[in-house]
Amino acid sequence: MSQHRHPGAPGRAGAVPALPDLPEATVARLPEYLRALHALADTGHETVSSEGLANAAGVNSAKLRKDLSHLGSYGTRGVGYDVTLLIEQIESVLGLTQCRSVALVGVGNLGHALAGYDGFASRGFRIAALFDADPSRVGEEINGLVVRHVDDLARVAVEESISIGVIATPAPAAQAVADQLVAVGVTSILNFAPCVLSVPEGVDVRKVDLAIELQILSFHEHRKASLTALPGGLAATDTQEAIGT
Amino acid sequence: MSQHRHPGAPGRAGAVPALPDLPEATVARLPEYLRALHALADTGHETVSSEGLANAAGVNSAKLRKDLSHLGSYGTRGVGYDVTLLIEQIESVLGLTQCRSVALVGVGNLGHALAGYDGFASRGFRIAALFDADPSRVGEEINGLVVRHVDDLARVAVEESISIGVIATPAPAAQAVADQLVAVGVTSILNFAPCVLSVPEGVDVRKVDLAIELQILSFHEHRKASLTALPGGLAATDTQEAIGT
DNA sequence: AGGCGCTTGTGAAGAGGTGCACAAATCGCG
DNA sequence: CGCGATTTGTGCACCTCTTCACAAGCGCCT
Numbered sequence: 416m417s418q419h420r421h422p423g424a425p426g427r428a429g430a431v432p433a434l435p436d437l438p439e440a441t442v443a444r445l446p447e448y449l450r451a452l453h454a455l456a457d458t459g460h461e462t463v464s465s466e467g468l469a470n471a472a473g474v475n476s477a478k479l480r481k482d483l484s485h486l487g488s489y490g491t492r493g494v495g496y497d498v499t500l501l502i503e504q505i506e507s508v509l510g511l512t513q514c515r516s517v518a519l520v521g522v523g524n525l526g527h528a529l530a531g532y533d534g535f536a537s538r539g540f541r542i543a544a545l546f547d548a549d550p551s552r553v554g555e556e557i558n559g560l561v562v563r564h565v566d567d568l569a570r571v572a573v574e575e576s577i578s579i580g581v582i583a584t585p586a587p588a589a590q591a592v593a594d595q596l597v598a599v600g601v602t603s604i605l606n607f608a609p610c611v612l613s614v615p616e617g618v619d620v621r622k623v624d625l626a627i628e629l630q631i632l633s634f635h636e637h638r639k640a641s642l643t644a645l646p647g648g649l650a651a652t653d654t655q656e657a658i659g660t
Numbered sequence: 661m662s663q664h665r666h667p668g669a670p671g672r673a674g675a676v677p678a679l680p681d682l683p684e685a686t687v688a689r690l691p692e693y694l695r696a697l698h699a700l701a702d703t704g705h706e707t708v709s710s711e712g713l714a715n716a717a718g719v720n721s722a723k724l725r726k727d728l729s730h731l732g733s734y735g736t737r738g739v740g741y742d743v744t745l746l747i748e749q750i751e752s753v754l755g756l757t758q759c760r761s762v763a764l765v766g767v768g769n770l771g772h773a774l775a776g777y778d779g780f781a782s783r784g785f786r787i788a789a790l791f792d793a794d795p796s797r798v799g800e801e802i803n804g805l806v807v808r809h810v811d812d813l814a815r816v817a818v819e820e821s822i823s824i825g826v827i828a829t830p831a832p833a834a835q836a837v838a839d840q841l842v843a844v845g846v847t848s849i850l851n852f853a854p855c856v857l858s859v860p861e862g863v864d865v866r867k868v869d870l871a872i873e874l875q876i877l878s879f880h881e882h883r884k885a886s887l888t889a890l891p892g893g894l895a896a897t898d899t900q901e902a903i904g905t
Numbered sequence: 906a907g908g909c910g911c912t913t914g915t916g917a918a919g920a921g922g923t924g925c926a927c928a929a930a931t932c933g934c935g
Numbered sequence: 936c937g938c939g940a941t942t943t944g945t946g947c948a949c950c951t952c953t954t955c956a957c958a959a960g961c962g963c964c965t
Contacts, residue, residue, distance in 0.1 A: 437879075442876055442879050446871070446875040447872065450854055450872075471856065508882075509875050509879045509882065510881060510882025511875065515874075515881070517874070524776045528769045528770045528774075531769045532770060532870060534854060534871040535870070535871060537871075538874070538875065578881055579878070579881065602881065603881045605877060609779060611716065617884070619877060619880045619881075621873050621877055624692075625779060625780070626780060626783040627688075627691040627695075628868055629760075629783070629785050629824060630691040630754050630783065631687055631688055632824055632848040633754055634690070634754045635848060635864045636824065636847065636848045636864075637755020639862070640755070
């Protein structure tokens, strides 16, 4: 998880239509539900049960029902959920009704791929500008966008009304880029650089580190290897819980 | 989170030197500590306090101490942790003492970038083979590796003793690739395709979906926008959280 | 209209993670 | 040698998330 502190919570916000104050874990799963729902809609389904949607999203059906219950009662007992209605609701909650403009900084190996990734556009995000610090890369055209120098960030960010910044630079440059993004008023950052960013309060940072995912897999692999290397195979249940502290 | 069920082994035998049975949350943070430790080692630090390392890793110092305590007492009270020793311990626990071979399937936009990502090699992973289903891509050389056809997966996987598979194909192809990987004996998969994979028990799948991260950010952005639009103007300035620095 | 089967929504219990606060342990110094 | 400064390791309370189990609600069929 990343840094997420949302301070004003105790003072209940008054009469705003819907500020559901969703649990973080639920928010993290909503996009997955949304993807599954779109797939269902594309295959002609009009309604879906919690069981069916849970399977499509890879979660437990009870968890799914509790998650959806946090955004209101949009299901019909005995029937299920209306696919179209649920899509609208989730998109509304996630703030996807408006198309958000993304600035991508760092057009190296990874940044290049991100610039061409069509999963963003199909989910309502528009990559509005590309930046790099390397002058030899400035001017290059990627996917219909021209790479600009990072010094132009301030001007362009305002022009394009950027709401999310993506950092795909090498680690040493990431903090400086983050500072620039914050200075321009960006309050949401997706960081692919393998380093910790320090940002002022109110700015959300999410981190994606590809190497870390591999290391976590490595741990489980290592663990499984230790287990299968045991004498007697895995059915040997006579020795157990010998491990204390 | 991803699918992590290790149910079939209720009696996990315990005669092995150290099977700490770490909490998942701890495992997920160890790589971050490791990165911070390497950075400290490179700058000449020989020891580090929990406070110092916690700052470098972007977490709370109490959490860090508890995490490290799960792998044993490798710190010295009044002094801190020996950087080199701690690196060795964490790498040992994560199973990084041996270089793991990775097979990357799907050499499209994203796969291309992953193949060239040097963060893998620097963390002890070796991309041992590249695959694609598109014949026009087979034979292409990327970063010193030749792209092979996915039908050769079985043969090559054995030759190269692949231990982790990375799926960077379009979503519709992902399940078939996963099945092939599993058939070859791969039990750890990192999935970049936006879909749910179903795999037999004992196989670990971790999912990275770039669009989902953006959608989570979008939610918080949406939420912040709603808050600042409130009448009472309970601006977020009353609580200063001073996030990890 | 009434009953029946199906599905949602939710209270409650359980599991897991977090952070505080402090005792225990170690080092350096007088 | 003992004392104080410092830092680890951890018991405990709190909190969030998960899972179970079931009542309430809905539609269909007779």
